[in-house]
Amino acid sequence: MSSRAEAKAKARQQREAAERREAQAAARKRRLALLGGVLAVAVVVIVAAVVISQSGSDEPSAEEGTAQANTLFTGIPQEGNVLGDKDAPVTIEEYVDLQCPFCQRFSTDGLPDVVNDYVKTGQAKLVLRTLTFIGADSERGARVAWAAAAQGKMFQFVENFYANQGDENTGYADEAFLKRIAEGVDGLDAQKALDGRDSAQVSSSIQASQAAANKASIDSTPTFLVGPTDGELSKIETRTLTVDDFREPIKEALAEAKG
């Protein structure tokens, strides 16, 4: 009798254990299915984000940048480090380091509109001053830029440098790089620019830029000063690095110049 009851109890335990195992296996299967669903949804979302990120990229290629460097300033007077009509009522001073990524960003996001809306229309002139605080590649680039200034091609050279900007302080601005950038600028005698980079005039221009920056307490790039030509220039806030940062300061400077 007792052995029959024991056998029954044992059978019940075995049945319950089997049911638990089955339930656990079913639950595990369901969770694995859930994981599969999670991974499938994640892949779809990630692929969509990558596609959007890639298509949203408005960064021009090096070739497009070179093309922009050669077309943006067409028809605009350029003398040394000054772009535009030298008698324009408003002056915009731009302090840059050729290795600075935000300077590069402004060159694509803001400069074209600033040039088209204000420089080409004769309302403002743009004065470029190069700083070299990031490192040796900055100075190597700046020297050729100032040598190109002697040929009226400083802005094109700087734009082309940005379009090909490399990783900071890796020594990328070597002889071959500088030659390639200079040769990419239409109308620039590249060899003459490279030969002229160590001249006293170039050194003096770089020192003058630094002195002007020190005088205006400028320690980061890009920094912009805007004001009436021959009047007092003031630093502007650069939140978007687009032409929007310039509209109000230029409007005020124009009013001041007229008044």
Added chain:
Amino acid sequence: MTDGPLRIASLILSLLGIGVAGYLTYVHYADISPICAGGSHGCEKVQASDQSKLVGIPVALLGLLSYITLLFANWLRGELARTAAALVAVIGFGFSVYLTIESVTVINATCQWCLSSLAIMTLMAIVTVTRLVRGEDLDH
């Protein structure tokens, strides 16, 4: 093994992520350079890149929102919360890997803060997927 240690680990990772992404979001909106060992230029370059935004929204802000979501999902109990946490973490991990590849191959610069976030999101994906798969086994 209970779910407790993994849940606590996921909560700690969420808080660490909020710290890193929160700092990068602050840096973005304050228009200042992030503090990085050995100079901030790599971080600045990544921050200035096109990849630093997705449909106009700073990636740092998206990261912050993801970590906040993870904090809540990891805090709540139950299978739905564990599934949501795993989903957000796997998406975050995948997108972080993509951004890191872009930063090395296209932007030519790396940002220590972004790499920290990648490390946190990688651990988060491992922990949350483990919690999802082992789920109820750990609860009992």
